[in-house]
Amino acid sequence: MPRVARPAHSRSSRSSTSPDMPRRWRRVPAGLSFATDGPLMLDARVLRQETDDVVARLARRGFAFDRERFDALESERKSLQVQTETLQAERNTESKKIGKAKAAGEDIQPLIAAVGELGERLDGAKARLNEIADELDAFLAGIPNLPDDDVPVGESEDDNVEMHAVGDIPSFAFEARDHVDLGAGLAGMDFEAAAKLTGARFVTMSGPVARLHRALAQFMLDLHTREHGYTEVQVPFIVHADSLFGTGQLPKFAEDLFKLEGDAPWYLIPTAEVPVTNLVRDRILERDELPLKMVAHTPCFRSEAGSAGRDTRGLIRQHQFEKVELVQIVPAGESERALEELTGHAETVLDALGLPYRRLALCTGDMGFSAAKTYDLEVWLPGQGRYREISSCSNTRDFQARRMQARTRSAEGKPEPVHTLNGSGLAVGRTLVAVLENYQCENGDVIVPEVLRPYMGGIVRIEAQV
RNA sequence: GGAGAGGUGGCCGAGUGGUCGAAGGCGCACGCCUGGAAAGCGUGUAGGCGGGAAACCGUCUCCAGGGUUCGAAUCCCUGUCUCUCCGCCA
Numbered sequence A: 001m002p003r004v005a006r007p008a009h010s011r012s013s014r015s016s017t018s019p020d021m022p023r024r025w026r027r028v029p030a031g032l033s034f035a036t037d038g039p040l041m042l043d044a045r046v047l048r049q050e051t052d053d054v055v056a057r058l059a060r061r062g063f064a065f066d067r068e069r070f071d072a073l074e075s076e077r078k079s080l081q082v083q084t085e086t087l088q089a090e091r092n093t094e095s096k097k098i099g100k101a102k103a104a105g106e107d108i109q110p111l112i113a114a115v116g117e118l119g120e121r122l123d124g125a126k127a128r129l130n131e132i133a134d135e136l137d138a139f140l141a142g143i144p145n146l147p148d149d150d151v152p153v154g155e156s157e158d159d160n161v162e163m164h165a166v167g168d169i170p171s172f173a174f175e176a177r178d179h180v181d182l183g184a185g186l187a188g189m190d191f192e193a194a195a196k197l198t199g200a201r202f203v204t205m206s207g208p209v210a211r212l213h214r215a216l217a218q219f220m221l222d223l224h225t226r227e228h229g230y231t232e233v234q235v236p237f238i239v240h241a242d243s244l245f246g247t248g249q250l251p252k253f254a255e256d257l258f259k260l261e262g263d264a265p266w267y268l269i270p271t272a273e274v275p276v277t278n279l280v281r282d283r284i285l286e287r288d289e290l291p292l293k294m295v296a297h298t299p300c301f302r303s304e305a306g307s308a309g310r311d312t313r314g315l316i317r318q319h320q321f322e323k324v325e326l327v328q329i330v331p332a333g334e335s336e337r338a339l340e341e342l343t344g345h346a347e348t349v350l351d352a353l354g355l356p357y358r359r360l361a362l363c364t365g366d367m368g369f370s371a372a373k374t375y376d377l378e379v380w381l382p383g384q385g386r387y388r389e390i391s392s393c394s395n396t397r398d399f400q401a402r403r404m405q406a407r408t409r410s411a412e413g414k415p416e417p418v419h420t421l422n423g424s425g426l427a428v429g430r431t432l433v434a435v436l437e438n439y440q441c442e443n444g445d446v447i448v449p450e451v452l453r454p455y456m457g458g459i460v461r462i463e464a465q466v
Numbered sequence B: 001g002g003a004g005a006g007g008u009g010g011c012c013g014a015g016u017g018g019u020c021g022a023a024g025g026c027g028c029a030c031g032c033c034u035g036g037a038a039a040g041c042g043u044g045u046a047g048g049c050g051g052g053a054a055a056c057c058g059u060c061u062c063c064a065g066g067g068u069u070c071g072a073a074u075c076c077c078u079g080u081c082u083c084u085c086c087g088c089c090a
Helices: A008-015 A023-030 A044-049 A051-060 A067-103 A109-141 A179-185 A191-197 A207-226 A241-247 A273-280 A335-353 A399-404 A428-438 A450-456
Strands: A161-166 A238-240 A266-268 A283-285 A292-301 A320-330 A357-361 A373-381 A386-395 A406-409 A415-417 A419-427
Touching: A044 A051, A051 A067, A067 A109, A161 A335, A179 A428, A207 A292, A207 A320, A207 A335, A207 A419, A207 A428, A207 A450, A238 A241, A238 A273, A241 A266, A241 A273, A241 A399, A273 A292, A273 A320, A273 A399, A273 A419, A320 A335, A320 A428, A335 A357, A335 A373, A335 A386, A335 A419, A335 A428, A335 A450, A357 A386, A373 A419, A373 A428, A386 A428, A399 A406, A399 A419, A419 A428
Parallel strands: A283 A406
Antiparallel strands: A161 A357, A238 A266, A292 A320, A320 A419, A357 A373, A373 A386, A386 A419, A406 A415
């Protein structure tokens, strides 16, 4: 991207930019351009040349694209950019003349005067271009990804489409307890203790329950690395705002994140998707490096702002939880296949644990900001008598890749964005909930699923204590 | 945390404020040569953006941001990262 020295008088507008904005974005400058390195999600050319289509597709997911504003900003940007570059070209050639004249021992004073005037005009043009570029950047950064054509159109989760359901919903000869009661009975889960330590939406676990939680994560990691070809990665749980911008959590969803104090724009990760996917930021990957398949087990931190009153009981919705995350980086054109594969990998975990679940295709209105297509996996929870989300698998196509400049080469050798996918495989805490509730006995004991027993020292049953 | 040294193209590595997007080397690609290969020789080999049907042209990028200047890879300031030494620490 062009890096033009930002004229001093434009600093005020730039410095008013939110400190939460990624450094890369603030840096943009200047912008002689806003695409690719700017906060762009959609292909700039596609947006410009096929605006009607883009607007229509965004409307399907309930996003109102301000066509008039875009057209106005874009046309102004274009004329200013041409004007600025023309002036720069002039200045460059004139300045070179000075160099030559000086070398030839000629008088360069008249030349310097002429170029000086040019420079002032150039500064003015740059300043106006920067302002427009800033506006355009902010405008474009808030536009979500385009939904795939086969994504069901809808407004809310009520419009999601069930693809299939696997496993029989268990029927108990007694009244099923929920995981909170079970956890208490096993003396392994204490919400009050966590509330004392920190506050609401935290939990402490102990004994066999804590071990079961660990066993689940180990099992998932082993399954994905041994059977599904993923490479285990260990990543920071604190990331720079730039990374959050790359995957699309910023600038729009800062209120969902925990931000650290201090000068650095650092945040606790809301999902391993952020650090893992950003591993390929600013890289041009060789074709034979792809696909990249990575799995990471990390804690996740979410402020759950705006979730007051929702799922207040139990560990369904916590500020901190653990997750085993799958990420794939693939060449364009392979991501549709990869989404099916990755979702299948997540389902394998549920199959192995013998938990009943179903797969939903999220509708346009329920998908996340960065997703082009998303499958949610929902597990059956006897304690609630309903399915609950336990995994979300998304294809973001080139949306994240463009924001983070992650590329590979086309057959012609030209750089082109990769496609990125991510999905939970699975959310460990919620899987624990599902295991406890689905494997409960009438007396409050919980049977350990067979595949987990090697991770539990052979324990078959966790016995109720109280 | 303290002190010092440094961040240049895929890699290594030059670069007196002007003709430097940047010598040279390595790697890579293509070609010549060869029965084939190696060696040798030749040519090419960053990215973004804008304009253009294209050829191509323009512009920007030598860690980042700011400054000085007609002109900055080169000078100044700040930040950041890496390395070495000291301190601290799991």
